[in-house]
Amino acid sequence: xxxxxxxxxxxxxxxxxxxxxxxxFKLIRKQIILEMLSLGIGSLGLIAIISLFMGAxxxxxxxxxxNNPLLPGYLIGYATRESFILEMAPTVMSLILAGKIGSNIxxxxxxxxxxxxxxxxxxxxxxxxxxxxxxxxxxxxxxxPIIVIYSMFLGSFGGFIVAMFNEGxxxxxxxxxxxxxxxxxxxxxxxxxxxxxAFVITTIPSYHGYYTRGGALEIGKSSTKSVVYTSIVIxxxxxxxxxxxxx
Amino acid sequence: xxxxxxxxxxxxxxxxxHDVSINFRQGEINLLIGASGSGKSVLTKCIIxxxxxxxxxxxxxxxxxxxxxxxxxxxxxKEIGMLFQGSALFDxxxxxxxxxxxxxMYSNQSNEEIEERINFCLKRVNLENVNHLYxxxxxxxxxxxxxxxxxxALNPKYLFCDEPNSGLDPQTGIVIDNLIQEITQxxxxxxxxxxxxxxxxxxxxDNISFIYKGRKxxxxxxxxxxxxxxxxxxEFVYSSKIMQKFRSL
Numbered sequence: 001x002x003x004x005x006x007x008x009x010x011x012x013x014x015x016x017x018x019x020x021x022x023x024x025f026k027l028i029r030k031q032i033i034l035e036m037l038s039l040g041i042g043s044l045g046l047i048a049i050i051s052l053f054m055g056a057x058x059x060x061x062x063x064x065x066x067n068n069p070l071l072p073g074y075l076i077g078y079a080t081r082e083s084f085i086l087e088m089a090p091t092v093m094s095l096i097l098a099g100k101i102g103s104n105i106x107x108x109x110x111x112x113x114x115x116x117x118x119x120x121x122x123x124x125x126x127x128x129x130x131x132x133x134x135x136x137x138x139x140x141x142x143x144x145p146i147i148v149i150y151s152m153f154l155g156s157f158g159g160f161i162v163a164m165f166n167e168g169x170x171x172x173x174x175x176x177x178x179x180x181x182x183x184x185x186x187x188x189x190x191x192x193x194x195x196x197x198a199f200v201i202t203t204i205p206s207y208h209g210y211y212t213r214g215g216a217l218e219i220g221k222s223s224t225k226s227v228v229y230t231s232i233v234i235x236x237x238x239x240x241x242x243x244x245x246x247x
Numbered sequence: 248x249x250x251x252x253x254x255x256x257x258x259x260x261x262x263x264x265h266d267v268s269i270n271f272r273q274g275e276i277n278l279l280i281g282a283s284g285s286g287k288s289v290l291t292k293c294i295i296x297x298x299x300x301x302x303x304x305x306x307x308x309x310x311x312x313x314x315x316x317x318x319x320x321x322x323x324x325k326e327i328g329m330l331f332q333g334s335a336l337f338d339x340x341x342x343x344x345x346x347x348x349x350x351x352m353y354s355n356q357s358n359e360e361i362e363e364r365i366n367f368c369l370k371r372v373n374l375e376n377v378n379h380l381y382x383x384x385x386x387x388x389x390x391x392x393x394x395x396x397x398x399x400a401l402n403p404k405y406l407f408c409d410e411p412n413s414g415l416d417p418q419t420g421i422v423i424d425n426l427i428q429e430i431t432q433x434x435x436x437x438x439x440x441x442x443x444x445x446x447x448x449x450x451x452x453d454n455i456s457f458i459y460k461g462r463k464x465x466x467x468x469x470x471x472x473x474x475x476x477x478x479x480x481x482e483f484v485y486s487s488k489i490m491q492k493f494r495s496l
């Protein structure tokens with residue numbers, strides 16, 4: 001228990017150091033662009049495939065459970081849209097990104113630690129936490145919401161493809177469902193969650209990477225631990241924010 | 248000049264450094280020698296502030312480094328160059344970008360001036376036509392030379408080298424030793440080299456400190472080390488048959 005508090009304290013101290021004034025804004029700006037390309041653009045393909053298939057499966061499952069003639073056909077599109085906007089795109093995609101981006105960050109920073117590259121930065125007088133972690137946070141805060149919106153569209157499109165080829169559904173009903181009772185607050189709620197998740201997806205793996213000690217084996221352990229803890233924290237934040245924002 | 252005064256350092260219950268005091272002289276190669284686990288690396292990390300000392304002080308030309316805040320230390324660190332055991336080059340950057348990094352971070356030079364300085368530093372360590380290669384594409388000796396080029400980019404007053412020829416063949420090791428010696432004299436730097444390589448000791452040892460079980464056990468130069476009768480130092484220096492033969496000559 002004491003060790004948990006020790007890690008939480010150390011994590012917040014590291015986050016504090018990350019937000020200290022950078023030594024050179026020009027270099028930080030360059031890093032932010034590089035991080036956006038590596039963390040953001042590199043994830044688009046994976047998110048596209050997952051969103052399309054999940055959208056299709058959610059639509060199929062909803063349709064198979066709604067064979068009651070009293071239920072209107074547009075409810076399938078409505079259910080797909082709501083599940084994607086409220087949960088699938090922000091939370092499930094963030095969990096997937098925690099695996100992809102999180103392990104990447106932890107192993108990258110961990111390798112820099114064990115090969116003394118972080119020590120080299122420190123000796124040059126550079127605030128290594130700010131130089132290495134801050135650009136990742138900014139890149140994630142900008143790019144992960146874009147990825148989540150992209151996932152919402154693709155998930156709905158996956159359902160649309162199912163509606164096109166499924167006999168029990170019509171495209172008109174599906175599109176009506178997508179547009180039915182649309183509330184902008186759902187998008188705001190999803191974006192608020194996503195910003196919290198984006199912060200966690202970058203800072204927790206950075207913490208694990210930054211304090212890696214040892215060699216290749218420890219880098220692997222840090223990477224695994226970072227994915228596990230990031231996922232747990234995402235689920236807890238998801239519950240707390242849902243309680244606060246929706247009820 | 249770097250003055251280390253009465254440094255003590257512990258990790259948990261284990262005391263690693265015991266009241267170590269050493270004066271590192273300007274314009275000379277100051278060697279820290281000792282067996283693995285003797286405390287050389289911890290001492291170096293205390294001197295450059297990667298570890299906080301429990302007591303004692305480190306003075307860089309009269310400036311007390313141990314009592315400075317982050318900002319004060321940063322100013323001194325800009326005057327420090329360091330060559331790491333594994334070179335510690337940024338592996339996502341090319342050779343040129345590695346040398347450019349400290350210049351872009353701290354100097355107000357124009358792009359042309361930075362370019363000129365990079366080429367000068369790389370030429371000084373006898374590296375040409377490697378500007379666009381990544382560290383993984385270089386040999387160990389070349390990586391060390393890029394490490395030296397990066398370390399001298401900002402014209403440092405103090406140069407730290409952590410086992411500069413470990414992992415290198417003897418011939419390349421001598422090239423690196425000579426390069427460090429030339430640069431030290433050329434720029435009148437205070438150079439501290441951590442090593443347990445006896446070739447380096449005999450080639451470059453102007454001022455040698457032998458660390459034994461966390462204490463400064465002996466101090467002298469490469470001529471005095473041959474005549475010493477210090478038991479622990481003799482065990483360290485003359486542990487190989489070649490060195491034993493060398494002594495008997």
